[in-house]
Amino acid sequence: MRNVFLLFFVLVFCLSIGVRAQAPDYYLPAFTKAISLVVDGMKALGGEENTKNIKYLYIDYTGQKYMDGQSVSFNKDNVSLPFQNTVVVDFEKDRVVNEVVNRFLGGYIFHFRSVYTDSSAFSYEVPQMRFSGVTNLSLADKNVVKNDVILRNLPNYLLKAALDKKLTLRYLGLKEEGGENYEVVAFPYNTTLTLDLYFDPSSKLLKKFEFFTDNIIHGNQRLSYQFSDYKDFNGVLFPQVKTVTSNGKLVRKEFASTIIINERKGEALFVKPVQYGASEILPFATKEIGKNIFMLEGLSGYNPLILNFKDHLVLVEAPAAAQEAIAIAEKKFPGKPIKNVVITHYHEDHAGRLDCFIKKDIPIITTPDNVSYIRHLTQAQHSLFALGIENKKPVVETFVGSKTLQDDSLQVQLIDFGPNSHAQELLVLYFPKEKILYQADLLISTDKGGLVKPLIPVNFELYQQIKKHKLKVETIYGVHWKAVKFADFENAIKAQTPQAKINSENTRS
Missing domain, CATH: 3.60.15.10 (Ribonuclease Z/Hydroxyacylglutathione hydrolase-like)
Known part of the structure; x- marks a missing residue:
């Protein structure tokens, strides 16, 4: 009798494995399916190893910023102005430059360069017209700028961050939006922010990521960062176009006009301009x-x-x-x-x-x-x-x-x-x-x-x-x-x- 029960157990176990092997994807554990999608997405971009081989990254962005909250009228918030952004990440020396040129209605142009090195952090106006001197920044903010401001907006680094927390990933299913199908993975980016990653089922490329936030003026918002026009740079695909929307409304559209890898372009941007001195502080x-x-x-x-x-x-x-x-x-x-x-x-x-x-x-x-x-x-x-x-x-x-x-x-x-x-x-x-x-x-x-x-x-x-x-x-x-x-x-x-x-x-x- 004992042998009969043992044989029965073995048969049931083997049958369950066979059924499992032939079952559709939705029977897989949510995290297993999610990991598979992120791994495939990273491979489609050129692979994790090629991303690790990037030691120095220089990107120039140009684009249009829609003046939500800064337009001529709240009732005419579709006005847009050009902007530029240069980012440099030196992975070997752990240094970052984030340079932004913002325009505002009336002719205002604010051009600032923020620099984070291994031992200092500072910001200054380029050229110095309105704000004199150099402002010291908190070196503790370097990882926030590098990871959240710069690298999170680049698909290969975003997926690398997801793979570093692979057991937290969850598969949300196949979704249809705007006539397009996406495989969606939820990724707890940090303790306060969960990103939904949208993958193209055919190309496996990351097409966008979205997250929920609460704006003190506009209330609940669904922010969407959409990637398109991928091109190969040193074996890694980078999107040439990024479109940002809030609750479906266009916020910003930017184009990567220059992407240079491992050539140390922009090295001079890391140098602190000693001729500027300390910045003027307006005390209360x-x-x-x-x-x-x-x-x-x-x-x-x-x-x-x-x-x-x-x-x-x-x-x-x-x-x-x-x-x-x-x-x-x-x-x-x-x-x-x-x-x-x-x-x-x-x-x-x-x-x-x-x-x-x-x-x-x-x-x-x-x-x-x-x-x-x-x-x-x-x-x-x-x-x-x-x-x-x-x-x-x-x-x-x-x-x-x-x-x-x-x-x-x-x-x-x-x-x-x-x-x-x-x-x-x-x-x-x-x-x-x-x-x-x-x-x-x-x-x-x-x-x-x-x-x-x-x-x-x-x-x-x-x-x-x-x-x-x-x-x-x-x-x-x-x-x-x-x-x-x-x-x-x-x-x-x-x-x-x-x-x-x-x-x-x-x-x-």
């Missing part, structure tokens, strides 16, 4: 720039205002440190209520933390074009951020043209200087008694308080509006950086020829 200080006009200079890089009226306060702007601005106002003027917050325009660095005011039921003063943005803030659904403003109905006071706030303590005129090349509607604050103009993004000084030359288109628009409204201005303050004397500004305007004005953006690139 509460300054009374006029009677009852308090500027929170350098508050996390911004200069919001507290206007001290007789029986109430008005705050100006809602940047990243808006909650700190509220706390400072409440501490400096205990018992005096914040009656309003004024928003110059909807851009996220000026109105990105309006939730801090909406939560406290503080009415917002702005122009009509910004109402849809404010409504969007309260309707966004969040899974990670608990802002406390979901479905609230904020009080928004809008006006067209100009509006005056005044009592016995203070008088200020709010004037719409739009439309201009930076925003459809853009408020400035004019204090007639003090002859002060407070503006946002129409003029940004150097870090030492000088003028950036040549002037850019939006600077000329600022001057034209000052003259149009016949404002008597002595000092121009801004949300960013330092004050500029109007006389110096006017002299620079008159010194720059009309042709120089037209070509100003080109000469800044």
Whole structure:
């Protein structure tokens, strides 16, 4: 009897193996199928060994960045501007360069080079026009820049990272999107981020990766990084085109115009320019720039205002440190209520933390074009951020043209200087008694308080509006950086020829 049971067990075991061997893929354990897809994907790209043989990588990117959160209007967010990005990774010496040229509406160009070596980390403007000196960075951030900013966006290094954590991979199945089929693998990239890797069933190539995030302005988002036009470089396939979307909306499209492997191009970029010296730091200080006009200079890089009226306060702007601005106002003027917050325009660095005011039921003063943005803030659904403003109905006071706030303590005129090349509607604050103009993004000084030359288109628009409204201005303050004397500004305007004005953006690139 014992032999009969033993024979029966052996037969069942053998049959189960046979059935298992012939079973379709979906019977395989999820991690086994996932590992197989990632291994095949790496082979399709040229193999893990060829990737390891890359000791030095240089890539130039060019492309278009869509100005979501920085367009002329929240209702016209499909405006795009060109950008460039150069990355250099020296794997042997553990060094990284990330150089970015970003453009913003109005003619602004910000060109910065960040360098991480084995012993130092620093950043500086190229060339030095607005920001002097070299800023020291945290060397601890090197791996974040190398792995998360640069290598995660290259399929071979992303799959290598996945293979390093192969037992965490899970197969999500065959999915159809936009008429295309994909084999999808979930990859816990780190403790807070899980990536979904989409493979082409035929070529085995990684076509895109996606992940979920929560944006404090837009709420829940599904970000997608799509790869196309693969080409061979030293036995490794690199995508020539990367397209980034958020909830299906185009955010950025970039092209790898240059890829050079193991030739040490860009070696000079690692050298720290000793002639620049240390960078200028804008320390935080509460300054009374006029009677009852308090500027929170350098508050996390911004200069919001507290206007001290007789029986109430008005705050100006809602940047990243808006909650700190509220706390400072409440501490400096205990018992005096914040009656309003004024928003110059909807851009996220000026109105990105309006939730801090909406939560406290503080009415917002702005122009009509910004109402849809404010409504969007309260309707966004969040899974990670608990802002406390979901479905609230904020009080928004809008006006067209100009509006005056005044009592016995203070008088200020709010004037719409739009439309201009930076925003459809853009408020400035004019204090007639003090002859002060407070503006946002129409003029940004150097870090030492000088003028950036040549002037850019939006600077000329600022001057034209000052003259149009016949404002008597002595000092121009801004949300960013330092004050500029109007006389110096006017002299620079008159010194720059009309042709120089037209070509100003080109000469800044």
